[in-house]
Amino acid sequence: MDLGPVEYVVxxxxxxxxxxxxxxxxxxxxxxxxxxxxxxxxxxxxxxxxVSYLELEALEPDEALVFRDIDGEIEGLFSEQDLAQIAEELVPDSSAALLIWENSWAATIAGAVRRAGGVLLEHERIPAPVVEQALEAAG
Structure with missing residues (x-):
């Protein structure tokens, strides 16, 4: 099975x-x-x-309702250390959603690269404001 790049956001x-x-x-x-x-x-x-930690299935029914139609494999990929570190950074009276997703649109090209013997050397996201500024300057 080909697997696309996997990312997380907080x-x-x-x-x-x-x-x-x-x-x-x-x-x-x-x-x-x-x-x-x-x-x-x-x-x-x-x-x-x-601090409290909640997986999707542990949310109150009214809180989970907005996610009812999201298909996924909620598997607990965040470690307890990950969660503790993120919780430490949160200010009181706040919350955070932690999400890991596979960029499945890229799975076939990622698989082709692997089968061709290619090795990913670098992958970085360019912040939207940087791209917007470059496009404005070029336009």
């Missing part, structure tokens, strides 16, 4: 204001084969600094 929500607007976009990306969700975990830190 998205913080100051004031624990997660409204679920991200879920429909994740559903669209999964539905059209752009990404495959491998892990999704939530961290909540209350105003006193107490």
């Amino acid at each position: 998205i913080a929500f100051p004031g624990n204001r997660f409204n679920g607007e991200i879920a429909p976009e994740l559903q669209r990306l999964v539905g059209n084969g752009t990404v495959r969700i491998l892990d999704l975990t939530f961290i909540k830190k209350d105003a006193d600094g107490a």
